[in-house]
Amino acid sequence: xxxxxxxxxxxxxxxxxxxxxxxxxxxxxxxxxxxxxxxxxxxxxxxxxxxxxxxxxxxxxxxxxxxxxxxxxxxxxxxxxxxxxxxxxxxxxxxxxxxxxxxxxxxxxxxxxxxxxxxxxxxxxxxxxxxxxxxxxxxxxxxxxxxxxxxxxxxxxxxxxxxxxxxxxxxxxxxxxxxxxxxxxxxxxxxxxxxxxxxxxxxxxxxxxxxxxxxxxxxxxxxxxxxxxxxxxxxxxxxxxxxxxxxxxxxxxxxxxxxxxxxxxxxxxxxxxxxxxxxxxxxxxxxxxxxxxxxxxxxxxxxxxxxxxxxxxxxxxxxxxxxxxxxxxxxxxxxxxxxxxxxxxxxxxxxxxxxxxxxxxxxxxxxxxxxxxxxxxxxxxxxxxxxxxxxxxxxxxxxxxxxxxxxxxxxxxxxxxxxxxxx
Amino acid sequence: xxxxxxxxxxxxxxxxxxxxxxxxxxxxxxxxxxxxxxxxxxxxxxxxxxxxxxxxxxxxxxxxxxxxxxxxxxxxxxxxxxxxxxxxxxxxxxxxxxxxxxxxxxxxxxxxxxxxxxxxxxxxxxxxxxxxxxxxxxxxxxxxxxxxxxxxxxxxxxxxxxxxx
Ligand code: SF4
Numbered sequence: 001x002x003x004x005x006x007x008x009x010x011x012x013x014x015x016x017x018x019x020x021x022x023x024x025x026x027x028x029x030x031x032x033x034x035x036x037x038x039x040x041x042x043x044x045x046x047x048x049x050x051x052x053x054x055x056x057x058x059x060x061x062x063x064x065x066x067x068x069x070x071x072x073x074x075x076x077x078x079x080x081x082x083x084x085x086x087x088x089x090x091x092x093x094x095x096x097x098x099x100x101x102x103x104x105x106x107x108x109x110x111x112x113x114x115x116x117x118x119x120x121x122x123x124x125x126x127x128x129x130x131x132x133x134x135x136x137x138x139x140x141x142x143x144x145x146x147x148x149x150x151x152x153x154x155x156x157x158x159x160x161x162x163x164x165x166x167x168x169x170x171x172x173x174x175x176x177x178x179x180x181x182x183x184x185x186x187x188x189x190x191x192x193x194x195x196x197x198x199x200x201x202x203x204x205x206x207x208x209x210x211x212x213x214x215x216x217x218x219x220x221x222x223x224x225x226x227x228x229x230x231x232x233x234x235x236x237x238x239x240x241x242x243x244x245x246x247x248x249x250x251x252x253x254x255x256x257x258x259x260x261x262x263x264x265x266x267x268x269x270x271x272x273x274x275x276x277x278x279x280x281x282x283x284x285x286x287x288x289x290x291x292x293x294x295x296x297x298x299x300x301x302x303x304x305x306x307x308x309x310x311x312x313x314x315x316x317x318x319x320x321x322x323x324x325x326x327x328x329x330x331x332x333x334x335x336x337x338x339x340x341x342x343x344x345x346x347x348x349x350x351x352x353x354x355x356x357x358x359x360x361x362x363x364x365x366x367x368x369x370x371x372x373x374x375x376x377x378x379x380x381x382x383x384x385x386x387x388x389x390x391x392x393x394x395x396x397x398x399x400x401x402x403x404x405x406x407x408x409x410x411x412x413x414x415x416x417x418x419x420x421x422x423x
Numbered sequence: 424x425x426x427x428x429x430x431x432x433x434x435x436x437x438x439x440x441x442x443x444x445x446x447x448x449x450x451x452x453x454x455x456x457x458x459x460x461x462x463x464x465x466x467x468x469x470x471x472x473x474x475x476x477x478x479x480x481x482x483x484x485x486x487x488x489x490x491x492x493x494x495x496x497x498x499x500x501x502x503x504x505x506x507x508x509x510x511x512x513x514x515x516x517x518x519x520x521x522x523x524x525x526x527x528x529x530x531x532x533x534x535x536x537x538x539x540x541x542x543x544x545x546x547x548x549x550x551x552x553x554x555x556x557x558x559x560x561x562x563x564x565x566x567x568x569x570x571x572x573x574x575x576x577x578x579x580x581x582x583x584x585x586x587x588x
Contacts, residue, residue, distance in 0.1 A: 024565050036448055047576055048583060066448050074448055122489040122513055138491040138517035140575045147579060152565050186435050187483030191512050220483060222512055275435060362444040362488075383439035383487055385463040390443075 002252030004158040005225045006193035009133040009247050013116050021256075023155045030242070031058055031110045032145050033119030035101050036065040039077035041120060042084040044143035053088045053146045060092040061085055062104045066365045067096035067357040074365075099330025099356040102126040102214060102298035106206075107332055109239035113228035113246035118142075118151065123298055123380065125221065128213035129206060130236070131228030131246050133193075136217065156193040156222045157256040158249075163200035165264035170308065170400035170414045173208035174300055174378065176200070176261065177215045178269040178396065182279025184259070190220035192256065195249060200263035201226055206235050207302040214299050215380050218276040268401050268414060270376075273393035274384040282401055282413045290395075292375040293318070293406035296327025296354075297361045300378035300399050303336050309403035310342045312414060313349040319409025324351035325367050327359045351406075363387040369394075376405045424544045425503050427477040430468060431537040434481035438493040438514065440464040447490050453499035460496040474501035477543070479535050481507065485514020491521065498523040504543055506550060508532055519566055522574030526550065531557030 003011070003018060011018050014025035034041055038061050045053070053059065061081065069075035078096065085093040094104050102123050105111045113131030118124065120142040127134035137151065145151055161180060167173070181188070194216050201209065209226045216224025228246045236244075268282040295301070295309050306328065318324045326346045328334040334356055337343050346353055360367030361379045368388030369375055375387055375394045382394035397405070400414035408417065440463040442456065461468040478497065484507035485493055494517040497505065504524040518525045526543060528550055535541060535552050542551040549556045562570065572578035 024563055040450075044576065048580055050583065073450065077448060077450070120489055122487065124489075136489040136513050138489060138494075138513060138520055140491060140520040141516060144575055144579045147583065154563070186486055187509060187511070190483060190509055220486065220511060275437075277435075362447070364444050364448055368445075381439070381487065383437045385443050385445075386439045388445075390463045 002250030002254060004193060004253040004255065005195055005247060005249040006133060006156050006158055006223065008249065009114060009116065010153060010155050012247065019155045021155055021157045024152050025155060026150055026152055027116060028149050029058065029118045029145070029151065030112070030115040031060055031117045032142065033060050033062065033101055033105060033117065033121065033124060034142050035062050035121060036077060037120055037139055038081045038084065041139050041142045041146070042080065044140055045146045048143070048147045050147045053090065054149045056088050056090045058149065059090050059146070060105060060110050061090060062094040062098065062101035063096045064100045065358045065362065068355070070365050096357070097331060097355050099332070100298040100301065100358055103301065103329035103333065106130060106210070107239065107330055109236060109241040112236065112240055112242060112244035113232060114244055118145070122217050123214050125216045125224050126210055126214040126298065128216065128224040129209035129226050130232050131225065133223050135222050156191050158193040158195055158253070159189050160195045160197060160255045160258045161261065162258065163196065163198040163261045163263050165200055165262040166203065167200060167263045167266065171266050171268055172308070172398045172400065173204055173211045174398040175266055175269040176263060177212050178271055178279050179266060180261065181215065181219045181277050182269065184219055186218060186275060186277040187220045189216070192221050194221040194224045196224065196226050202229065205304060206231050207304045210302070211299055218380055268398060270401065270411065271382055271396035273382055273395065276381060276396065282397070282411065285395065285411045286413055288395070288411040289374060290322055290376050290405055290409065290411060291373040292367065292369060293322060293324040293402050294327065294360055294367065294375060294377035294379060295324070295399055295402050296329065297358065297379040298329060299380040301327055301329030301333065303333050305378065305399040306333070306337050306342050307340070309399040310345045312400060312403035312407060312417065314345045316349055316407045318350040318406045322406055322409050324406045325360060326351045326353045328356050330356050360387055376402050376411060378402050424542060425475070426540060426542045427475040427503050428473065429535055429537055429539045429541055430472065430476060430478050431535060432464065432478070432480040435483045435486055436464060436480050437487035438485055438490050439487055441485065441493040442490060442496050444488070447492060453495055456492050456496035457499035460500045469500065472500045472502065475503045476501065477541060478502050478505045479532055480505070481532060482509045484510050486511035489513045491517045494518040494521040494523050506532060519569050520575035522570060524570060526559050528557055528559045
């Protein structure tokens with residue numbers, strides 16, 4: 001019987017010829033990620049009574065959630081992490097400012113086709129965009145991984161999401177994934193391995209695929225896979241830290257569910273407060289007053305996202321009463337945006353450009369919202385209280401919708417506004 | 424077998440309403456975390472919860488962030504078990520790792536209301552409510568072993584000690 005991607009990769013990692021859906025495997029991940037939560041993980045690790053991290057070369061640590069530190073407590077946590085990585089000889093340490101973990105791991109070549117990557121962050125699913133099996137785990141599990149390098153995983157059943165047609169500008173992969181989550185619900189793919197396939201996915205850039213895989217967890221999925229191709233291999237050239245072997249599902253693999261979408265029929269989508277699956281076409285919320293617009297995060301903070309947004313901001317001013325925050329996903333993205341003149345466009349439009357990191361995304365740091373305020377954001381979550389006050393609301397949308405809305409001061413269909421000089 | 428009073432919630436209870444993002448990078452003891460448990464979902468919970476109470480919810484409990492504090496704060500609040508139609512996978516793992524029993528109950532949760540008293544028989548795999556029994560699937564043995572050791576930390580400690588010659 002044909003095997004899915006998840007079955008094939010877990011069988012390979014477990015050293016078995018094949019695994020069945022539901023089978024529990026004991027595996028060693030290729031790489032493990034943690035971020036600012038490393039301070040807490042290190043404390044748990046200390047409880048095991050083991051001096052040294054087993055296989056320090058397999059751990060990647062990125063400071064991104066509260067950088068640069070805004071409180072003494074955060075600063076203390078960061079300091080403890082720096083001491084921990086020095087003591088443990090963890091070389092893959094990316095200090096404050098390098099970028100958001102889910103951008104840094106692909107850029108630094110740790111997210112490889114056919115590999116197993118686990119992270120103590122729910123959006124670790126992102127690396128599926130490069131053909132990895134990647135999933136989030138908890139802090140105690142990460143501490144146990146420091147000690148043993150091993151973990152149990154249950155082989156998930158798989159969904160196939162087949163997308164035909166071509167996305168119509170300015171509709172993006174963000175609109176597509178919001179539509180899917182809206183249709184199947186926040187638990188629509190619970191515990192499942194999602195495989196994205198079809199001509200629309202093949203036509204997408206790696207950056208666009210990263211959005212799909214990043215948000216797979218918002219439909220409950222364990223991972224979200226895109227078949228690695230020439231674009232993936234080209235991106236990894238000069239980046240990959242190890243040799244890799246891509247893994248593809250068998251043609252006759254068995255899927256629990258297959259969903260079909262036509263990209264050409266899709267318009268801009270918005271997730272309304274306070275759940276990611278509360279999705280509507282942008283027309284339904286047009287005219288909603290906003291106070292803050294956030295462009296960036298690990299979901300949509302890559303160069304193509306900034307470029308798309310800049311087209312709506314060039315030569316324009318952000319509406320009075322609206323604050324716009326631009327948050328490039330990494331230093332590499334920031335540098336490219338600088339070179340491309342994008343940062344100047346944002347600043348001239350009146351936006352604040354923050355240094356790479358998670359920023360306002362999780363409400364722990366900068367750009368938090370007051371009661372009664374409304375934010376439109378390119379991030380991946382809009383839960384009540386996530387970005388500050390529990391009486392604030394967040395709408396999620398694509399970079400085009402967010403930028404067009406920032407200029408208008410109300411939620412705006414990007415198809416209906418004139419774009420700046422880039423058009 | 425455990426018996427406790429019910430706190431009842433709906434579907435998609437996410438980790439931000441269980442333990443808000445603004446607290447996630449503040450060092451706190453479990454007892455301090457318990458003071459903020461379910462803060463944005465039910466402000467009466469943290470003050471009213473008694474040791475041994477049971478949390479009952481709908482589908483996809485614990486969705487959202489991987490923050491383990493969502494499980495820690497519930498465990499520290501004294502809750503003896505969480506019953507839900509389904510759990511988000513990371514919350515499920517976190518709960519087991521924290522030694523907080525989780526029960527996936529397909530039928531019956533809609534019958535159970537706040538302040539009802541229910542029993543959970545882990546050995547038989549049933550939840551008993553108003554004299555009716557609702558079955559739930561037993562946990563895989565790998566998972567049960569962690570729960571029986573009191574969580575992942577004692578479990579790994581034990582494994583490491585056994586591995587030493
Ligand atoms: S940008 Fe937001 S979603 Fe992404 S890793 Fe940071 S906090 Fe999480």
